[in-house]
Amino acid sequence: MxxxxxxxAAATAVLxxxxxxxxxxxxxxxDGVGDSYYPTYGNGGYDVSHYxxxxxxxxxxxxxxxxxxxxxxxxxxxxxxxxxxxLDVSEVLVNGRRAAFAGSGEQELVVTPAAPLRKxxxxxxxxxxxxxxxxxxxxxxxxWLRTPDGGVAAGEPEAAWWWFPSNDHPSDKATFDVSVxxxxxxxxxxxxxxxxxxxxxxWTRYSWREDKPQxxxxxxxALGRFDVTTSxxxxxxxxxxxxxxxxxxxxxxxxxxxxxxxxxxxxxxxxFGPYPFSSxxxxxxxxxxxxxxxxxxxxxYSPRQFASGSNTSVVVHELAHQWxxxxxxxxxxxxxxxxxxFARYAQYLWSEHEGEGTAAELADWxxxxxxxxxxxxxxxxxxxxxxxxxxLAVYDRxxxxxxxxxxxVGDESFFAILRGWQSEHRYGNATIAQFRAYAERVSGKPLxxxxxxxxxxxxxxxxxxxxxxxxxxxxxxAEPRSWQKIHQVEHR
Numbered sequence: 369m370x371x372x373x374x375x376x377a378a379a380t381a382v383l384x385x386x387x388x389x390x391x392x393x394x395x396x397x398x399d400g401v402g403d404s405y406y407p408t409y410g411n412g413g414y415d416v417s418h419y420x421x422x423x424x425x426x427x428x429x430x431x432x433x434x435x436x437x438x439x440x441x442x443x444x445x446x447x448x449x450x451x452x453x454x455l456d457v458s459e460v461l462v463n464g465r466r467a468a469f470a471g472s473g474e475q476e477l478v479v480t481p482a483a484p485l486r487k488x489x490x491x492x493x494x495x496x497x498x499x500x501x502x503x504x505x506x507x508x509x510x511x512w513l514r515t516p517d518g519g520v521a522a523g524e525p526e527a528a529w530w531w532f533p534s535n536d537h538p539s540d541k542a543t544f545d546v547s548v549x550x551x552x553x554x555x556x557x558x559x560x561x562x563x564x565x566x567x568x569x570x571w572t573r574y575s576w577r578e579d580k581p582q583x584x585x586x587x588x589x590a591l592g593r594f595d596v597t598t599s600x601x602x603x604x605x606x607x608x609x610x611x612x613x614x615x616x617x618x619x620x621x622x623x624x625x626x627x628x629x630x631x632x633x634x635x636x637x638x639x640f641g642p643y644p645f646s647s648x649x650x651x652x653x654x655x656x657x658x659x660x661x662x663x664x665x666x667x668x669y670s671p672r673q674f675a676s677g678s679n680t681s682v683v684v685h686e687l688a689h690q691w692x693x694x695x696x697x698x699x700x701x702x703x704x705x706x707x708x709x710f711a712r713y714a715q716y717l718w719s720e721h722e723g724e725g726t727a728a729e730l731a732d733w734x735x736x737x738x739x740x741x742x743x744x745x746x747x748x749x750x751x752x753x754x755x756x757x758x759x760l761a762v763y764d765r766x767x768x769x770x771x772x773x774x775x776x777v778g779d780e781s782f783f784a785i786l787r788g789w790q791s792e793h794r795y796g797n798a799t800i801a802q803f804r805a806y807a808e809r810v811s812g813k814p815l816x817x818x819x820x821x822x823x824x825x826x827x828x829x830x831x832x833x834x835x836x837x838x839x840x841x842x843x844x845x846a847e848p849r850s851w852q853k854i855h856q857v858e859h860r
Protein backbone atom coordinates (compact mmCIF):
# COMPACT_ATOMS: atom_id res chain seq x y z
CA MET A 369 0.00 0.00 0.00
CA UNK A 370 2.80 2.38 0.86
CA UNK A 371 4.62 1.51 -2.36
CA UNK A 372 1.53 2.27 -4.47
CA UNK A 373 1.00 5.58 -2.66
CA UNK A 374 4.58 6.62 -3.38
CA UNK A 375 4.24 5.69 -7.06
CA UNK A 376 1.02 7.67 -7.41
CA ALA A 377 2.59 10.70 -5.71
CA ALA A 378 5.66 10.53 -7.95
CA ALA A 379 3.51 10.23 -11.06
CA THR A 380 1.45 13.23 -9.98
CA ALA A 381 4.61 15.28 -9.41
CA VAL A 382 5.87 14.42 -12.91
CA LEU A 383 2.54 15.46 -14.45
CA UNK A 384 2.62 18.75 -12.59
CA UNK A 385 6.17 19.47 -13.74
CA UNK A 386 5.23 18.69 -17.32
CA UNK A 387 2.00 20.63 -17.25
CA UNK A 388 1.89 23.48 -19.82
CA UNK A 389 0.23 25.62 -17.19
CA UNK A 390 3.47 25.72 -15.22
CA UNK A 391 5.64 26.73 -18.25
CA UNK A 392 6.21 30.37 -19.18
CA UNK A 393 4.11 31.43 -22.13
CA UNK A 394 6.01 32.24 -25.33
CA UNK A 395 6.52 35.99 -25.82
CA UNK A 396 7.23 38.31 -28.71
CA UNK A 397 10.86 38.99 -29.54
CA UNK A 398 12.00 42.59 -29.11
CA ASP A 399 11.83 44.87 -32.15
CA GLY A 400 15.41 46.03 -31.52
CA VAL A 401 18.57 44.70 -29.89
CA GLY A 402 18.76 47.59 -27.47
CA ASP A 403 21.40 49.66 -29.23
CA SER A 404 21.18 53.17 -27.79
CA TYR A 405 22.07 54.79 -31.13
CA TYR A 406 19.51 52.89 -33.23
CA PRO A 407 16.82 51.46 -30.93
CA THR A 408 14.82 49.74 -33.70
CA TYR A 409 17.79 48.16 -35.50
CA GLY A 410 18.23 44.43 -35.11
CA ASN A 411 15.78 42.25 -33.23
CA GLY A 412 15.57 40.14 -30.10
CA GLY A 413 14.65 36.52 -29.49
CA TYR A 414 16.80 34.70 -32.03
CA ASP A 415 20.31 34.36 -33.43
CA VAL A 416 21.00 33.93 -37.16
CA SER A 417 23.67 31.50 -38.34
CA HIS A 418 23.22 31.71 -42.13
CA TYR A 419 21.50 33.70 -44.89
CA UNK A 420 20.75 32.11 -48.26
CA UNK A 421 19.74 34.96 -50.59
CA UNK A 422 18.39 34.03 -54.02
CA UNK A 423 17.54 36.95 -56.30
CA UNK A 424 16.44 37.91 -59.81
CA UNK A 425 17.22 41.42 -61.01
CA UNK A 426 16.21 43.44 -64.07
CA UNK A 427 18.59 46.39 -64.52
CA UNK A 428 16.35 48.26 -66.97
CA UNK A 429 13.61 48.71 -64.34
CA UNK A 430 15.54 48.14 -61.09
CA UNK A 431 13.07 45.35 -60.30
CA UNK A 432 14.32 42.92 -57.66
CA UNK A 433 12.63 39.62 -56.80
CA UNK A 434 13.95 37.46 -54.01
CA UNK A 435 13.67 34.50 -51.73
CA UNK A 436 15.80 34.64 -48.61
CA UNK A 437 16.15 31.62 -46.35
CA UNK A 438 17.31 32.37 -42.83
CA UNK A 439 18.69 29.73 -40.48
CA UNK A 440 18.24 30.87 -36.89
CA UNK A 441 18.03 29.60 -33.32
CA UNK A 442 15.48 30.91 -30.84
CA UNK A 443 17.08 32.45 -27.75
CA UNK A 444 13.76 32.55 -25.90
CA UNK A 445 10.31 31.02 -26.23
CA UNK A 446 8.94 33.01 -29.16
CA UNK A 447 5.33 33.70 -30.08
CA UNK A 448 6.48 36.06 -32.85
CA UNK A 449 9.63 37.83 -34.01
CA UNK A 450 10.74 40.73 -36.20
CA UNK A 451 12.97 41.00 -39.23
CA UNK A 452 14.36 44.26 -40.62
CA UNK A 453 13.11 44.72 -44.19
CA UNK A 454 11.62 47.37 -46.48
CA LEU A 455 10.45 45.65 -49.71
CA ASP A 456 7.01 44.12 -50.34
CA VAL A 457 6.65 40.60 -48.92
CA SER A 458 4.33 38.02 -50.50
CA GLU A 459 4.91 34.99 -48.28
CA VAL A 460 6.70 33.88 -45.12
CA LEU A 461 7.27 30.27 -44.08
CA VAL A 462 8.62 29.16 -40.70
CA ASN A 463 9.74 25.54 -40.55
CA GLY A 464 7.83 24.82 -43.73
CA ARG A 465 4.49 26.23 -42.54
CA ARG A 466 2.88 29.49 -43.59
CA ALA A 467 3.34 32.26 -41.07
CA ALA A 468 1.36 35.44 -40.61
CA PHE A 469 3.29 38.65 -41.28
CA ALA A 470 2.77 42.39 -41.21
CA GLY A 471 4.83 45.53 -41.62
CA SER A 472 5.42 47.82 -38.65
CA GLY A 473 7.26 51.11 -38.27
CA GLU A 474 9.95 52.06 -40.76
CA GLN A 475 11.54 48.65 -41.39
CA GLU A 476 10.00 46.02 -39.12
CA LEU A 477 8.54 42.84 -40.63
CA VAL A 478 6.61 41.13 -37.82
CA VAL A 479 6.38 37.35 -38.29
CA THR A 480 3.98 35.13 -36.33
CA PRO A 481 4.72 31.43 -36.91
CA ALA A 482 1.95 28.83 -36.98
CA ALA A 483 3.43 27.31 -33.82
CA PRO A 484 5.57 29.11 -31.22
CA LEU A 485 9.31 28.52 -31.24
CA ARG A 486 10.88 27.12 -28.09
CA LYS A 487 14.15 28.40 -26.70
CA UNK A 488 17.02 26.56 -28.38
CA UNK A 489 14.87 25.46 -31.32
CA UNK A 490 16.38 25.79 -34.75
CA UNK A 491 14.15 27.51 -37.27
CA UNK A 492 14.16 27.88 -41.04
CA UNK A 493 12.51 31.10 -42.15
CA UNK A 494 11.73 31.65 -45.84
CA UNK A 495 10.71 35.12 -47.06
CA UNK A 496 9.52 35.77 -50.63
CA UNK A 497 9.47 39.37 -51.80
CA UNK A 498 9.82 41.86 -54.64
CA UNK A 499 10.20 45.57 -55.19
CA UNK A 500 12.11 48.47 -56.71
CA UNK A 501 14.82 49.23 -54.13
CA UNK A 502 15.74 52.67 -55.45
CA UNK A 503 12.12 53.81 -54.99
CA UNK A 504 11.99 52.78 -51.32
CA UNK A 505 12.98 55.29 -48.66
CA UNK A 506 13.22 54.71 -44.94
CA UNK A 507 14.03 57.44 -42.42
CA UNK A 508 14.12 59.75 -45.43
CA UNK A 509 16.82 58.01 -47.48
CA UNK A 510 17.72 54.91 -49.48
CA UNK A 511 20.93 52.90 -49.19
CA TRP A 512 20.32 51.42 -52.65
CA LEU A 513 22.39 53.34 -55.20
CA ARG A 514 21.02 53.34 -58.74
CA THR A 515 23.63 53.27 -61.51
CA PRO A 516 23.27 53.76 -65.28
CA ASP A 517 23.38 49.99 -65.76
CA GLY A 518 22.06 48.56 -62.48
CA GLY A 519 22.27 49.16 -58.76
CA VAL A 520 24.45 48.87 -55.68
CA ALA A 521 23.68 48.02 -52.05
CA ALA A 522 26.28 49.70 -49.82
CA GLY A 523 25.71 51.70 -46.67
CA GLU A 524 26.50 52.02 -42.98
CA PRO A 525 24.93 51.50 -40.49
CA GLU A 526 22.19 50.06 -42.71
CA ALA A 527 21.91 48.65 -46.24
CA ALA A 528 20.38 45.18 -45.92
CA TRP A 529 16.71 46.29 -45.75
CA TRP A 530 16.68 47.14 -49.44
CA TRP A 531 17.62 43.66 -50.66
CA PHE A 532 17.22 40.98 -47.99
CA PRO A 533 15.36 40.53 -44.67
CA SER A 534 17.67 40.20 -41.69
CA ASN A 535 18.50 40.74 -38.06
CA ASP A 536 20.23 43.96 -39.02
CA HIS A 537 22.74 44.66 -36.27
CA PRO A 538 26.49 43.87 -36.16
CA SER A 539 26.07 41.84 -32.96
CA ASP A 540 24.37 39.04 -34.94
CA LYS A 541 26.87 37.89 -37.56
CA ALA A 542 26.24 35.00 -39.96
CA THR A 543 27.60 33.29 -43.05
CA PHE A 544 26.13 34.14 -46.47
CA ASP A 545 25.24 32.60 -49.81
CA VAL A 546 24.15 35.17 -52.41
CA SER A 547 22.87 33.93 -55.78
CA VAL A 548 21.65 36.43 -58.37
CA UNK A 549 20.03 35.89 -61.79
CA UNK A 550 20.63 38.76 -64.22
CA UNK A 551 20.26 39.25 -67.99
CA UNK A 552 23.29 38.17 -69.99
CA UNK A 553 25.79 41.02 -70.11
CA UNK A 554 24.98 42.18 -66.58
CA UNK A 555 27.15 40.93 -63.75
CA UNK A 556 26.56 40.44 -60.03
CA UNK A 557 29.34 41.15 -57.52
CA UNK A 558 29.07 40.21 -53.84
CA UNK A 559 31.15 39.13 -50.86
CA UNK A 560 33.50 36.18 -50.62
CA UNK A 561 34.24 33.77 -53.46
CA UNK A 562 32.36 33.21 -56.72
CA UNK A 563 31.43 29.54 -56.43
CA UNK A 564 29.50 29.23 -59.71
CA UNK A 565 28.44 31.11 -62.84
CA UNK A 566 25.89 29.57 -65.22
CA UNK A 567 24.08 30.96 -68.28
CA UNK A 568 20.84 29.74 -69.86
CA UNK A 569 18.16 31.27 -72.10
CA UNK A 570 19.54 34.78 -71.94
CA TRP A 571 20.10 34.89 -68.18
CA THR A 572 23.21 34.29 -66.06
CA ARG A 573 23.26 33.26 -62.42
CA TYR A 574 26.18 34.34 -60.21
CA SER A 575 26.58 32.57 -56.87
CA TRP A 576 28.83 34.02 -54.17
CA ARG A 577 29.73 32.59 -50.76
CA GLU A 578 31.14 34.26 -47.65
CA ASP A 579 32.00 31.40 -45.31
CA LYS A 580 33.13 33.50 -42.33
CA PRO A 581 30.70 35.33 -40.01
CA GLN A 582 29.69 38.68 -41.47
CA UNK A 583 27.68 41.62 -40.15
CA UNK A 584 24.61 42.40 -42.23
CA UNK A 585 25.70 45.95 -43.09
CA UNK A 586 28.90 44.51 -44.56
CA UNK A 587 26.99 42.36 -47.06
CA UNK A 588 27.11 44.05 -50.46
CA UNK A 589 25.63 43.64 -53.92
CA ALA A 590 26.70 45.35 -57.13
CA LEU A 591 24.74 44.80 -60.34
CA GLY A 592 25.84 46.18 -63.70
CA ARG A 593 28.51 45.93 -66.36
CA PHE A 594 31.99 45.56 -64.90
CA ASP A 595 35.51 44.80 -65.95
CA VAL A 596 36.51 42.13 -63.42
CA THR A 597 40.15 41.35 -62.63
CA THR A 598 41.30 38.30 -60.70
CA SER A 599 44.69 37.50 -59.20
CA UNK A 600 46.28 35.95 -56.13
CA UNK A 601 48.66 37.26 -53.52
CA UNK A 602 52.07 35.69 -53.01
CA UNK A 603 50.45 33.44 -50.40
CA UNK A 604 47.67 32.33 -52.75
CA UNK A 605 44.82 34.53 -51.46
CA UNK A 606 42.29 35.21 -54.27
CA UNK A 607 41.83 38.90 -55.11
CA UNK A 608 38.74 39.99 -57.07
CA UNK A 609 38.32 43.59 -58.21
CA UNK A 610 35.65 45.12 -60.45
CA UNK A 611 35.31 48.44 -62.26
CA UNK A 612 32.27 49.92 -63.97
CA UNK A 613 32.93 50.28 -67.67
CA UNK A 614 31.90 53.94 -67.68
CA UNK A 615 34.17 55.46 -65.00
CA UNK A 616 35.58 58.00 -67.44
CA UNK A 617 38.64 59.97 -66.33
CA UNK A 618 38.74 58.28 -62.91
CA UNK A 619 39.29 54.81 -64.31
CA UNK A 620 43.08 54.85 -64.50
CA UNK A 621 43.57 56.22 -60.99
CA UNK A 622 41.02 53.79 -59.60
CA UNK A 623 42.80 50.81 -61.12
CA UNK A 624 46.23 52.10 -60.08
CA UNK A 625 44.97 52.14 -56.49
CA UNK A 626 42.61 49.18 -56.11
CA UNK A 627 44.84 46.79 -58.08
CA UNK A 628 47.36 47.09 -55.24
CA UNK A 629 44.92 45.36 -52.87
CA UNK A 630 46.90 42.12 -52.66
CA UNK A 631 50.15 43.94 -51.90
CA UNK A 632 48.48 46.04 -49.21
CA UNK A 633 46.78 43.04 -47.60
CA UNK A 634 50.19 41.41 -47.22
CA UNK A 635 51.65 44.64 -45.80
CA UNK A 636 48.85 45.08 -43.25
CA UNK A 637 49.20 41.43 -42.20
CA UNK A 638 52.61 42.34 -40.84
CA UNK A 639 50.93 44.63 -38.30
CA PHE A 640 47.60 42.93 -37.62
CA GLY A 641 48.31 39.24 -38.15
CA PRO A 642 47.01 36.82 -40.81
CA TYR A 643 44.32 38.10 -43.15
CA PRO A 644 41.07 36.70 -41.74
CA PHE A 645 39.06 35.85 -44.87
CA SER A 646 39.17 33.61 -47.95
CA SER A 647 39.35 36.42 -50.52
CA UNK A 648 40.02 40.14 -50.85
CA UNK A 649 39.17 42.86 -53.31
CA UNK A 650 37.01 45.84 -54.13
CA UNK A 651 34.75 47.39 -56.70
CA UNK A 652 34.27 50.86 -58.17
CA UNK A 653 30.75 51.42 -59.56
CA UNK A 654 29.56 54.50 -61.42
CA UNK A 655 27.88 56.31 -58.53
CA UNK A 656 28.00 60.00 -57.47
CA UNK A 657 28.75 59.29 -53.80
CA UNK A 658 31.98 60.30 -52.06
CA UNK A 659 32.48 57.60 -49.45
CA UNK A 660 34.20 54.23 -49.36
CA UNK A 661 32.89 51.31 -47.30
CA UNK A 662 34.65 48.24 -45.95
CA UNK A 663 32.23 45.55 -47.15
CA UNK A 664 33.69 42.24 -46.03
CA UNK A 665 36.21 40.99 -48.63
CA UNK A 666 34.75 43.33 -51.31
CA UNK A 667 35.30 47.02 -50.55
CA UNK A 668 33.04 49.65 -52.13
CA TYR A 669 34.86 52.70 -53.56
CA SER A 670 33.20 55.79 -55.02
CA PRO A 671 34.88 56.99 -58.24
CA ARG A 672 35.41 60.40 -56.63
CA GLN A 673 37.90 58.75 -54.27
CA PHE A 674 40.26 58.88 -57.26
CA ALA A 675 39.33 62.24 -58.81
CA SER A 676 42.71 63.70 -57.82
CA GLY A 677 44.73 60.70 -58.89
CA SER A 678 45.67 57.37 -57.39
CA ASN A 679 44.93 56.96 -53.69
CA THR A 680 46.45 53.96 -51.96
CA SER A 681 45.72 55.57 -48.59
CA VAL A 682 41.98 55.00 -48.91
CA VAL A 683 42.63 51.39 -49.95
CA VAL A 684 44.76 50.91 -46.84
CA HIS A 685 41.98 52.39 -44.67
CA GLU A 686 39.28 50.08 -46.02
CA LEU A 687 41.52 47.00 -45.98
CA ALA A 688 42.47 47.70 -42.35
CA HIS A 689 38.77 47.41 -41.59
CA GLN A 690 38.88 43.77 -42.70
CA TRP A 691 40.58 43.22 -39.33
CA UNK A 692 39.16 46.14 -37.31
CA UNK A 693 35.43 46.13 -37.98
CA UNK A 694 34.85 43.07 -40.14
CA UNK A 695 36.66 40.19 -38.44
CA UNK A 696 36.44 41.80 -34.99
CA UNK A 697 33.17 43.73 -35.13
CA UNK A 698 31.77 46.28 -32.74
CA UNK A 699 29.25 45.01 -30.21
CA UNK A 700 27.21 48.21 -30.35
CA UNK A 701 27.43 51.27 -32.55
CA UNK A 702 28.89 53.42 -29.77
CA UNK A 703 32.06 51.27 -30.06
CA UNK A 704 32.74 52.81 -33.50
CA UNK A 705 36.27 53.86 -32.43
CA UNK A 706 37.30 50.20 -32.63
CA UNK A 707 36.59 50.46 -36.36
CA UNK A 708 37.53 53.96 -37.43
CA UNK A 709 40.34 54.89 -35.04
CA PHE A 710 42.42 51.91 -36.12
CA ALA A 711 41.60 52.14 -39.83
CA ARG A 712 42.70 55.79 -39.80
CA TYR A 713 45.83 54.82 -37.86
CA ALA A 714 46.63 52.29 -40.58
CA GLN A 715 46.77 55.25 -42.97
CA TYR A 716 49.28 56.87 -40.62
CA LEU A 717 51.40 53.72 -40.72
CA TRP A 718 51.21 53.73 -44.53
CA SER A 719 52.27 57.38 -44.61
CA GLU A 720 55.29 56.44 -42.52
CA HIS A 721 56.06 53.56 -44.87
CA GLU A 722 55.89 55.92 -47.85
CA GLY A 723 58.09 58.56 -46.17
CA GLU A 724 55.32 61.19 -46.14
CA GLY A 725 55.07 61.76 -42.39
CA THR A 726 55.38 59.45 -39.40
CA ALA A 727 52.42 58.20 -37.40
CA ALA A 728 53.59 60.31 -34.45
CA GLU A 729 53.86 63.43 -36.63
CA LEU A 730 50.36 62.93 -38.02
CA ALA A 731 48.86 62.33 -34.59
CA ASP A 732 50.61 65.38 -33.15
CA TRP A 733 49.37 67.43 -36.12
CA UNK A 734 45.80 66.49 -35.16
CA UNK A 735 46.49 67.80 -31.66
CA UNK A 736 48.31 71.00 -32.65
CA UNK A 737 46.11 72.00 -35.61
CA UNK A 738 42.91 72.07 -33.54
CA UNK A 739 42.97 74.80 -30.84
CA UNK A 740 41.60 73.97 -27.43
CA UNK A 741 38.37 75.86 -28.16
CA UNK A 742 37.74 74.04 -31.45
CA UNK A 743 34.39 72.14 -31.37
CA UNK A 744 36.42 69.24 -32.77
CA UNK A 745 37.37 68.37 -29.19
CA UNK A 746 33.77 68.19 -27.98
CA UNK A 747 33.22 64.95 -29.92
CA UNK A 748 34.04 61.88 -27.84
CA UNK A 749 35.34 59.12 -30.14
CA UNK A 750 34.51 56.50 -27.50
CA UNK A 751 30.83 57.48 -27.55
CA UNK A 752 30.15 60.15 -30.19
CA UNK A 753 26.38 59.68 -30.39
CA UNK A 754 24.46 58.58 -33.47
CA UNK A 755 24.69 62.07 -34.99
CA UNK A 756 28.47 62.13 -34.54
CA UNK A 757 29.23 58.53 -35.43
CA UNK A 758 31.14 59.49 -38.58
CA UNK A 759 32.39 62.87 -37.40
CA LEU A 760 35.94 63.77 -38.40
CA ALA A 761 36.99 63.59 -34.75
CA VAL A 762 36.07 59.89 -34.58
CA TYR A 763 38.72 59.32 -37.25
CA ASP A 764 41.41 61.86 -36.40
CA ARG A 765 41.11 62.14 -32.63
CA UNK A 766 40.46 58.40 -32.68
CA UNK A 767 43.75 57.75 -34.50
CA UNK A 768 45.56 60.17 -32.17
CA UNK A 769 44.23 58.07 -29.28
CA UNK A 770 45.82 54.99 -30.86
CA UNK A 771 49.14 56.84 -31.07
CA UNK A 772 48.78 57.91 -27.43
CA UNK A 773 48.33 54.26 -26.51
CA UNK A 774 51.44 53.34 -28.51
CA UNK A 775 53.48 56.03 -26.74
CA UNK A 776 52.23 54.86 -23.34
CA VAL A 777 52.94 51.14 -23.71
CA GLY A 778 55.91 51.12 -26.14
CA ASP A 779 56.15 49.60 -29.60
CA GLU A 780 56.69 45.99 -28.53
CA SER A 781 53.54 45.85 -26.39
CA PHE A 782 51.57 48.02 -28.82
CA PHE A 783 52.00 45.76 -31.83
CA ALA A 784 51.53 42.68 -29.65
CA ILE A 785 48.18 44.19 -28.60
CA LEU A 786 47.10 44.75 -32.21
CA ARG A 787 47.91 41.19 -33.28
CA GLY A 788 46.72 39.48 -30.11
CA TRP A 789 43.41 41.36 -30.10
CA GLN A 790 42.69 40.09 -33.59
CA SER A 791 43.57 36.54 -32.66
CA GLU A 792 41.54 36.54 -29.43
CA HIS A 793 38.35 38.01 -30.93
CA ARG A 794 38.51 36.79 -34.53
CA TYR A 795 35.06 36.53 -36.18
CA GLY A 796 33.39 37.87 -33.04
CA ASN A 797 32.25 41.13 -31.47
CA ALA A 798 33.87 43.30 -28.82
CA THR A 799 33.65 46.57 -26.90
CA ILE A 800 36.03 49.41 -26.11
CA ALA A 801 36.02 48.30 -22.46
CA GLN A 802 37.20 44.85 -23.52
CA PHE A 803 39.94 46.36 -25.68
CA ARG A 804 41.20 48.48 -22.78
CA ALA A 805 41.24 45.46 -20.48
CA TYR A 806 43.16 43.47 -23.09
CA ALA A 807 45.68 46.28 -23.62
CA GLU A 808 46.23 46.50 -19.87
CA ARG A 809 46.74 42.75 -19.62
CA VAL A 810 49.31 42.67 -22.44
CA SER A 811 51.18 45.83 -21.45
CA GLY A 812 50.91 45.44 -17.69
CA LYS A 813 50.03 49.13 -17.40
CA PRO A 814 46.91 50.89 -16.10
CA LEU A 815 45.24 52.67 -19.02
CA UNK A 816 41.93 53.95 -17.64
CA UNK A 817 43.10 57.57 -17.49
CA UNK A 818 44.52 57.49 -21.02
CA UNK A 819 41.32 56.05 -22.48
CA UNK A 820 39.16 58.49 -20.55
CA UNK A 821 41.27 61.46 -21.67
CA UNK A 822 41.45 60.59 -25.36
CA UNK A 823 38.12 58.88 -25.96
CA UNK A 824 35.58 60.11 -23.44
CA UNK A 825 36.51 63.65 -22.31
CA UNK A 826 35.01 66.49 -24.44
CA UNK A 827 38.16 68.62 -24.28
CA UNK A 828 41.62 68.70 -25.84
CA UNK A 829 44.08 66.53 -23.89
CA UNK A 830 46.79 68.49 -22.09
CA UNK A 831 49.62 66.61 -23.81
CA UNK A 832 50.23 65.66 -27.44
CA UNK A 833 49.60 61.99 -28.36
CA UNK A 834 53.26 61.27 -29.11
CA UNK A 835 54.19 62.13 -25.55
CA UNK A 836 56.30 65.09 -26.71
CA UNK A 837 56.10 68.25 -24.60
CA UNK A 838 53.16 70.46 -25.53
CA UNK A 839 55.37 73.44 -26.34
CA UNK A 840 57.44 71.39 -28.78
CA UNK A 841 54.36 69.97 -30.48
CA UNK A 842 52.80 73.42 -30.89
CA UNK A 843 56.04 74.81 -32.28
CA UNK A 844 56.42 72.07 -34.89
CA UNK A 845 53.48 73.10 -37.07
CA ALA A 846 54.61 71.55 -40.32
CA GLU A 847 51.73 69.77 -42.00
CA PRO A 848 52.76 66.18 -42.90
CA ARG A 849 52.88 65.61 -46.64
CA SER A 850 50.28 62.84 -46.53
CA TRP A 851 47.70 64.92 -44.64
CA GLN A 852 45.72 66.20 -47.63
CA LYS A 853 45.70 62.81 -49.33
CA ILE A 854 44.35 61.16 -46.18
CA HIS A 855 41.59 63.76 -45.89
CA GLN A 856 40.54 64.33 -49.48
CA VAL A 857 37.77 61.72 -49.34
CA GLU A 858 35.19 60.32 -46.95
CA HIS A 859 35.64 56.97 -45.21
CA ARG A 860 33.22 54.72 -43.41
